Amino acid sequence: MKQEEMIKLGISIGDLNGIGSEIVLKTFDDARMLEFCTPIIFASSKIINFLKKHYKLSLNFQGIDDPSKAIDGKINVMNVWKENVNIKFGEEDNEIGSFAFKSLAAATSALKNDKIDVLVTAPINKSTIQSEDFKFPGHTDYLARELGGESLMFMITDNLKVGLLTDHVALKDIASVITPELIESKINTISKTLKQDFRVQKPKIAVLGINPHSGDNGVIGKEDEETLKPTIQKLRDKGQLVFGPYSADSFFGSKNYRNFDAVVASYHDQGLIPFKTLSFGRGVNFTAGLKKVRTSPDHGTGFDIAGKNEANINSFKEAVFKGIEIYKAREEYKVLTENPLKKQGRKI
Template sequence: MKHAEMIKLGISIGDLNGIGSEIVLKTFDDTRMLEFCTPIIFASSKIINFLKKQYNLSLNFQGIDHPSKAIDGKINVMNVWKENVKINFGEEDTEVGNYAFKSLEAATMALKNDEIDVLVTAPINKATIQSEKFNFPGHTDYLARELGGESLMFMITDNLKIGLLTDHVALKDIASVITPELIEKKVKIIQQTLKQDFRVSKPKIAVLGINPHSGDNGVIGKEDEEILKPTLQKIRDKGDLVYGPYSADSFFGSKNYKNFDAVVASYHDQGLIPFKTLSFGMGVNYTAGLKKVRTSPDHGTAFEIAGKNEANINSFKEAVFKAIEIYKAREEYKILTENPLKKQGKKI
């Protein structure tokens, strides 16, 4: 297993008109970060020079033409393009969106080819990145197609982890999308990621109801009674510690979430509103279930403050640390599962 300082950490630059480039460069302007990983930013030396001046940073970097040329202890910029890019901070621009995809595509390919160990993605604009090559509601679905595995949006901090049954699905479609098969699949992904990525040997998971008050015994919708409850019982019958459905409106205020290793929300805002309220600026978006490790900050492009030198780097920095931690945990898990006698402290 690699030591933390040897981990090659790829970074997609995100939408250049947003705050992504600012939080990336400011994070690694602190040279102490280079003790934990070898960063490789997928962009271009020209644009990084421009951004360095924009934010009055002193960082030193070296341009490379392949991830294998990255040097430990330095900031490496993988030159994905050579031409100039016109940046207008705070504006939606499909041309800039095209460069966001170029960066993401190159970084993802490097991850697939084991040329980098983990990927941290800066925020994209979901509208301007759309093209024939990228026709997805966000990073998660694109990475699931490219990297393999069953993806799940998993919002994480040290004390709170929330997974979603549905993520970028319109509210009117949620009830029709949630099926017993989907519930079982998502719960299984969360169980596995807690074991292999977060060192939880026997995960205890809470599931939130679909309807207000979990349907009030069918008075407010029948989905909880007819779909969610029997499916959770089926999972429990296998010996898994999965509980619910819990009424979402009181679950977080009562601090009940502290009794579980993870929480499963039925839809995007049901999970992300409490998550961001409790941990905004320190949370991380982790794509669980993939064959590779990808994290991102818990916020978007923040066009309203882009270019103003005001962005908070904490969530991006946490995303870097979490990617490293998860990579190490996963490598340890592989060793233990491939050589179970080591787990018992016996010689092989």
């Protein structure tokens, strides 16, 4: 783990017609943030200067042409493009989507090649970013392809962590997508990330049912009885502390989630509606299972308030802090699990 060097934190700028640039710049307008990391914003000096003036911010930044030239204690802007950008806050624009992809691709490449340590992504518009180079339902699938690993959408706060068996999958397809192999893979990923990224030695994981009331013993669908329960039992037989399936409608209201290190939801809204209800503005989207650390705020582009100087920065700031914390925890885990004999070059 880095001791003297500051953690280099790369930031993709997201959709420039949304609130992403506002929350990024306002976060680092607070000079105290520069004590925790060296931020590198992947965009262009020209557009950052325009946004600085628009939001009447006092931040100082320097343009660079390579992440290796980033200076600690300063906001660094990696110049990804030179073209002029015509921002129209609150509007969907395919050209703006192309700049969002340029920023994301450059930041991802830097992460892949160890030029930055952590990636924090500002929100994209999933429609306007689509192109020949980006044919994905969101960040998670793109990063999984580029960075490798068993990716999983993991929504986190200090007191609540929710992982998804399926993320951007249509509701009509959920039952057919959830297989024993998928369940086992996702739960193993959550277990691993709790150990290496959150310092939980023996993770205790709850699994929510696929159907209402977890199928009521097959009365309301057979997926829980035939797919979910046998897989949970298989994992328990291997020594994992996995419990369920629990009926999703009462699980959060009864505060049962407090008894577990993580909760596994079967599909997007089953997990994210209660998560955002309990923690909106403080939650972080962490892509667990990747070989690199990526976080993001738990909200979208906010077109309705874009450019109005009204965006709340709390979730983005939390994403920065969580990215740093996870990076440090993972580096510590590597040291703790490294075989000392192997380290000394001895054969075992």
